[in-house]
Amino acid sequence: xxxxxxxxxxxxxxxxxxxxxxxxxxxxxxxxxxxxxxxxxxxxxxxxxxxxxxxxxxxxxxxxxxxxxxxxxxxxxxxxxxxxxxxxxxxxxxxxxxxxxxxxxxxxxxxxxxxxxxxxxxxxxxxxxxxxxxxxxxxxxxxxxxxxxxxxxxxxxxxxxxxxxxxxxxxxxxxxxxxxxxxxxxxxxxxxxxxxxxxxxxxxxxxxxxxxxxxxxxxxxxxxxxxxxxxxxxxxxxxxxxxxxxxx
Amino acid sequence: xxxxxxxxxxxxxxxxxxxxxxxxxxxxxxxxxxxxxxxxxxxxxxxxxxxxxxxxxxxxxxxxxxxxxxxxxxxxxxxxxxxxxxxxxxxxxxxxxxxxxxxxxxxxxxxxxxxxxxxxxxxxxxxxxxxxxxxxxxxxxxxxxxxxxxxxxxxxxxxxxxxxxxxxxxxxxxxxxxxxxxxxxxxxxxxxxxxxxxxxxxxxxxxxxxxxxxxxxxxxxxxxxxxxxxxxxxxxxxxxxxxxxxxxxxxxxxxxxxxxxxxxxxxxxxxxxxxxxxxxxxxxxxxxxxxxxxxxxxxxxxxxxxxxxxxxxxxxxxxxxxxxxxxxxxxxxxxxxxxxxxxxxxxxxxxxxxxxxxxxxxxxxxxxxxxxxxxxxxxxxxxxxxxxxxxxxxxxxxxxxxxxxxxxxxxxxxxxxxxxxxxxxxxxxxxxxxxxxxxxxxxxxxxxxxxxxxxxxxxxxxxxxxxxxxxxxxxxxxxxxxxxxxxxxxxxxxxxxxxxxxxxxxxxxxxxxxxxxxxxxxxxxxxxxxxxxxxx
Numbered sequence: 001x002x003x004x005x006x007x008x009x010x011x012x013x014x015x016x017x018x019x020x021x022x023x024x025x026x027x028x029x030x031x032x033x034x035x036x037x038x039x040x041x042x043x044x045x046x047x048x049x050x051x052x053x054x055x056x057x058x059x060x061x062x063x064x065x066x067x068x069x070x071x072x073x074x075x076x077x078x079x080x081x082x083x084x085x086x087x088x089x090x091x092x093x094x095x096x097x098x099x100x101x102x103x104x105x106x107x108x109x110x111x112x113x114x115x116x117x118x119x120x121x122x123x124x125x126x127x128x129x130x131x132x133x134x135x136x137x138x139x140x141x142x143x144x145x146x147x148x149x150x151x152x153x154x155x156x157x158x159x160x161x162x163x164x165x166x167x168x169x170x171x172x173x174x175x176x177x178x179x180x181x182x183x184x185x186x187x188x189x190x191x192x193x194x195x196x197x198x199x200x201x202x203x204x205x206x207x208x209x210x211x212x213x214x215x216x217x218x219x220x221x222x223x224x225x226x227x228x229x230x231x232x233x234x235x236x237x238x239x240x241x242x243x244x245x246x247x248x
Numbered sequence: 249x250x251x252x253x254x255x256x257x258x259x260x261x262x263x264x265x266x267x268x269x270x271x272x273x274x275x276x277x278x279x280x281x282x283x284x285x286x287x288x289x290x291x292x293x294x295x296x297x298x299x300x301x302x303x304x305x306x307x308x309x310x311x312x313x314x315x316x317x318x319x320x321x322x323x324x325x326x327x328x329x330x331x332x333x334x335x336x337x338x339x340x341x342x343x344x345x346x347x348x349x350x351x352x353x354x355x356x357x358x359x360x361x362x363x364x365x366x367x368x369x370x371x372x373x374x375x376x377x378x379x380x381x382x383x384x385x386x387x388x389x390x391x392x393x394x395x396x397x398x399x400x401x402x403x404x405x406x407x408x409x410x411x412x413x414x415x416x417x418x419x420x421x422x423x424x425x426x427x428x429x430x431x432x433x434x435x436x437x438x439x440x441x442x443x444x445x446x447x448x449x450x451x452x453x454x455x456x457x458x459x460x461x462x463x464x465x466x467x468x469x470x471x472x473x474x475x476x477x478x479x480x481x482x483x484x485x486x487x488x489x490x491x492x493x494x495x496x497x498x499x500x501x502x503x504x505x506x507x508x509x510x511x512x513x514x515x516x517x518x519x520x521x522x523x524x525x526x527x528x529x530x531x532x533x534x535x536x537x538x539x540x541x542x543x544x545x546x547x548x549x550x551x552x553x554x555x556x557x558x559x560x561x562x563x564x565x566x567x568x569x570x571x572x573x574x575x576x577x578x579x580x581x582x583x584x585x586x587x588x589x590x591x592x593x594x595x596x597x598x599x600x601x602x603x604x605x606x607x608x609x610x611x612x613x614x615x616x617x618x619x620x621x622x623x624x625x626x627x628x629x630x631x632x633x634x635x636x637x638x639x640x641x642x643x644x645x646x647x648x649x650x651x652x653x654x655x656x657x658x659x660x661x662x663x664x665x666x667x668x669x670x671x672x673x674x675x676x677x678x679x680x681x682x683x684x685x686x687x688x689x690x691x692x693x694x695x696x697x698x699x700x701x702x703x704x705x706x707x708x709x710x711x712x713x714x715x716x717x718x719x720x721x722x723x724x725x726x727x728x729x730x731x732x733x734x735x736x737x738x739x740x741x742x743x744x745x746x747x748x749x750x751x752x753x754x755x756x757x758x759x760x761x762x763x764x765x766x767x768x769x770x771x772x773x774x775x776x777x778x779x780x781x782x783x784x
Contacts, residue, residue, distance in 0.1 A: 076686040077784035092627055095646075100728060102781070103646050103658050104684035117631060118644040118660055125637055132637065136630030143727055170727070182784065184765035189682065190739045193716060196681045197741070197759045197767045197783055220784065224683035 034061070047164060049138070050089035052081055052110065054228050057216045058206040059178055067161030068177040070168045075182040076101070077109065078204065079168045081226050082180075083139040084110030086166075091115070091138035096129055097122055098143045098170065108224025127152060134165045144171025178206045178214075189222065198222045201229060250394035250495045252354030252433065254368060256335070257388045257402040261348025263288040264382040265327045266317050274384050277314040279307060287319040290384070322606065326550075332502075334378050338371060341501025351398065351499045354391055364391040368428045376426075392431035394495025397440055400447065405429035437493030441466025448487050453480060465491040508542070509604040510535040517556040517597030524598045525581035532576040535603050540611070545570035548607035551583050555596035564606055565640075568628065568664040575632075576603060582640045631663050648672040652679035652746070654688045654769065654781045678746045680757070685769055685781035687728055692778035695770060696721040697737075697760070707743060707756055707772060716740070720760050720768065722779055735763035743772070759783075 048063035056062045064070075064085060072079040083106075087093050092115045095101045099120040107113050117137065122129040126146050133140050134156075148156075153174070160167055172179065182202045189198025200220040207213055217229035267278040267290065277293035279286045286307050289298045296311040304316060328347035335342050335350065343351040357367035368389040375381055390401025407425035431439045443465045446454045462468050468476070469492040477485040489496055512531040518524040539546055547570045552562040565571075565579040580601060635643045641662050649659030650672050657672060697705045699715030706714045717740050722733035742758030757771045757780075767783030 075784045080686065098727075099690045100687045102654065102684055102686045102688045104648050104654070105686040107648065108684060113646045113648065116646045117663065118646050119634070119638060119642055120644065120660070121642065122638055128637060129634065132630065132634050136627050136634075184763070187739060187761050187765070187767060190741050190759060190761060190767075193713075193740060193742075195741050197761070198682055200683075200765075200767075200783070202784070220683060222682050 049086050049164075049166060050091075051085040052088075052226065054216070054218055054226055055081060055085070058180060058204055058214050060208045060212075064166055065177055066164035066166065067157070068166040069157060069160070069173050069175070070166065071173040071176040071179040072168060072170055073172055073179070073181060075180070075202070075204075076170060077105065077202070077220060077226070078180045078182060079141050079170055080106045080109040080111060082166075082168050083141055084226075086138045087111045087115065092117065092136060093139040093141065094119065094133045094137045096133065096140060096142040097126060098141065101141070105224055109226055127156065130167070131156060131159050134159050134163045134167075138165050139168065140165065141168045142170065145169050145173065175209060178208050180204055180206045202226075250436075250493070251498055252358065252364070252391065252393060253395050253398035253499055254352040254354045254357065254364065254371075255390045255392075255395070255398035255402040256350050256352065256371060257390070257399070257405075258331075258348045258381065258385045259388060260288065260290050260385055261328070261382070262319065262324050263290045263293075264384050265324070266319070267315075268382050269323070269327075270315070270317060272315055277311050279314055279316050280319040281316050282319040286316075289314075330378070331375060331380050334374055334380065335371060338374050339367075341499065343499045343501055345399070349399070349402075351395060353499045353501075354398075364430055365428060372426050372428075387426045389426075389428045390431070391428070392439065393433060393436040393493055394490065395497045395499065396448075396490045396495045397431060397436035397493060400443065401429045401431050401439065434493075436495075437466075437469055437491070440491060440493060441469065445487075445491075448490065450483065450487060453483065453487060456480075469493075508535075508538055508544075508608075509602060510538065511600060511602035513600045514598055517599045519597050521581055521584035524584055524601065525577050528580050528601050529573070529577055531601070532573040532580070532603070535576060535605075536571075536573045539605065539608070543611045544605075544608045545611050546605040546608055547571070548605075549576060549579065550604045550606050551580055552600075552602040552604070553580075553583060553598055554600040554602075556599045557596045559596050566607075566665045570609070578636060579640070635663060650676075652676040654680070654685050655690075657684070658688055678744070680744075680769070683783070685767075686784045687782040689725075689728075689780060689782075692771070692780055693722065693725060695723070695768075695777050695779045697758075697770065697772075697777045704777070705772075711743070711745070713743065717758070717760060720762055720770075722768075728782065733762055733764075733766075733768075737761065738763060738765075 047066040048061065049066050049068075051059065051063040064082065070082055072082070083093050088110050093111060094117040096119045101118070103113060106116070117133070119129055119133070126142075127148065130140055130142060156167070182204050185201035185203050187197055187200050189195045199222045202218045202220055204216050204218055205213060206215075219227050219229045221227055263278055263280050266280055267274075267276070272278055275292060277290065277296055277298065279289040279293045279298050281287055281304050284304055286298055286300055286302045286304065288300060293311060293314050296314065298307045298311050298314055302310075307314065308316070324347040328344070332342055332344055332350065335352070339352050339357050341353060345351060352371070354364055354367070357370070358364045361367040361370050368391065371389065372387040375387055381387065388402045388405040390398045390403070390405055392398040392401045405427040406429075407427040441464060444463060445457045445465060445468055447465065448454060457463075457468065462471070468488060471488065473485065473488055476488040480487070486496065510531050512528055514524065514527060518527060548564055548566045549571060550562060550564045552560065554560055561583060563583060567575060571579075580603070584598065631643055643663045644660040645663055647659040647661065649657045651657055697717045698719040698721065699705050700718040701715065703715070705717050708714060717737045720733060720735055720737050722729060724730055724732040737760050739761040740758060743756035744758070745754055745756050747754050753773065755771045755773045757769065760768045760770060762768065768779055769781040769783070770777055770779050772778075
């Protein structure tokens with residue numbers, strides 16, 4: 001899997017090197033915004049967790065947060081991608097209350113099945129099971145959470161924060177760090193009666209706690225891996241110039 | 249001169265006990281399989297041409313109605329163990345060659361009982377009395393000089409024909425009678441002489457001997473021993489001595505193992521799982537203490553629970569490392585309550601609980617290294633605790649399974665159990681191209697695929713679609729598509745025929761893309777459409 005990841009980095013945005021004027025300005029603005037946010041931060045500093053590079057543009061702070069809560073209501077592949085970062089770095093992950101979780105797809109995105117625990121049916125003990133798992137694993141992917149009281153949610157969030165774990169729910173979660181949705185995108189390789197489902201374009205929109213919207217266009221490759229889309233113009237920072245500068 | 253040996257053989261032991269455990273009648277053809285080949289077959293199956301060494305496919309061709317069971321060596325040994333114990337009660341030393349065949353030194357018992365025949369009768373009577381001989385088998389005893397000759401005497405022992413009243417009831421297989429064949433001292437060479445050299449069980453040697461024109465053991469025995477040794481070395485010399493009735497091997501009696509299993513009777517029988525588990529606590533401590541005395545740890549146990557009304561439940565429990573007393577009690581409780589709640593009443597009161605160690609290891613191999621070892625202790629402890637909450641089968645580890653269907657490739661094994669090693673890589677002809685689906689439905693879901701005219705799409709005899717799919721209608725599916733799907737088909741591909749299962753049923757698979765951009769894997773059997781999986 002590590003090979004696949006390094007190739008993904010290669011096709012992703014090039015390292016900031018010689019940057020053209022417009023891009024530099026955008027970068028400066030982003031850096032200043034980040035500093036302002038850092039000063040305004042009211043909660044304790046959280047450790048960032050390893051994150052797939054393609055998701056950086058979608059997450060507040062550019063990375064997953066230890067103790068973070070992420071909601072992915074409609075696209076299991078994004079939940080898998082969120083979990084893949086820590087899993088690739090050697091952390092344990094767990095899948096709770098999701099009997100339909102596609103294991104092979106998860107492995108292709110980058111989840112290490114050797115370090116994956118599955119609890120398909122926690123029954124009435126959803127909260128207890130998730131809390132117990134938080135002691136053990138770094139990433140918990142769950143189905144839509146059952147109805148929980150506000151204090152239960154707060155307690156769970158505190159537990160996750162204390163254990164430096166994160167939760168990805170395939171539903172909604174009030175006050176989540178980010179809610180990722182995938183819009184309709186085109187499939188490659190399939191037509192009216194020919195071909196097969198190949199690569200797919202995913203237009204992902206992420207809403208953070210403050211309601212800010214981030215967009216990214218990703219490609220779910222035919223191999224099952226997630227890579228940045230090769231389409232200039234959709235991304236906030238124009239990529240071709242960067243690339244040329246990096247190469248030349 | 250080799251020693252006198254009694255060989256005790258139970259024909260068809262493995263297959264008969266396996267059939268008895270599976271509650272298959274004696275008249276049904278049954279075969280055991282191991283590594284893709286038939287390992288053993290009962291008399292009915294043999295009459296149909298199913299023989300040891302046949303490939304399963306070929307055996308199935310010869311007898312379609314035969315029942316094929318996997319051969320489990322551990323079960324086989326476990327089933328044979330009581331017989332050995334009974335025999336050990338009569339004669340001091342026993343060597344088990346394999347389940348179903350064991351050896352006893354002949355001199356002692358013969359002197360005690362008066363003759364070899366009387367000694368053999370005593371052994372047979374003891375086994376018959378204990379009722380451990382499976383129906384359809386019998387005790388065959390051979391007495392001869394040396395291990396090899398005794399074994400073959402047992403194989404050839406036939407009951408003295410008893411006059412049978414005419415007419416004989418034809419359909420039921422005649423019960424096999426016990427028999428003994430005694431080869432008098434010094435006669436083993438003559439007894440063995442007509443047997444082919446392949447009987448020695450050394451195919452390499454037998455091939456060369458056959459090329460040299462030596463086909464029978466008698467011919468081998470007639471060769472000068474020095475020449476055989478020069479040509480074939482030590483193995484050849486041993487074969488020569490066996491053929492000459494001077495088998496150098498002696499019976500190597502086993503050392504009876506220490507009694508490690510622990511059982512606890514409850515009188516009066518207990519009604520509740522938690523009571524019974526608690527009642528077993530002290531016995532579990534005793535079990536672990538007994539193991540510790542021998543410097544052993546146990547990583548697999550078999551728990552047998554016998555109910556008041558004779559109900560029996562037995563299963564093996566594995567552990568990723570080794571069990572402590574608490575783990576044993578947990579497993580007793582899990583087995584008692586099944587998937588029920590802790591305080592649920594049992595279907596019948598528990599009269600006896602027995603714990604038998606299945607896999608033992610020396611304690612020294614299990615000590616954690618200086619820097620720890622094995623799976624992450626913290627993870628292990630956490631997940632064990634979780635198993636206490638949701639049950640043993642509730643916490644699973646994942647693997648890619650073997651198969652071409654997405655559902656077959658989802659393989660989940662309880663935490664701590666050994667996973668069946670399969671080969672997911674394939675080749676799996678007919679497996680789906682492209683990325684695997686992110687959502688794999690646990691059960692296929694009936695759906696409707698409609699053409700532009702509103703008719704259900706079907707496949708004609710010529711493998712052509714009646715019309716292109718136009719609409720896809722999926723009923724509400726909690727969590728995945730709560731509102732259901734009713735959308736036009738934006739793109740589709742298929743049909744891809746697959747022949748599956750033993751019935752060779754044909755299904756056709758399709759991929760459809762709905763309006764929201766979700767890809768669906770659907771299949772059509774002869775009448776209906778089913779959704780199998782969804783692609784994000």
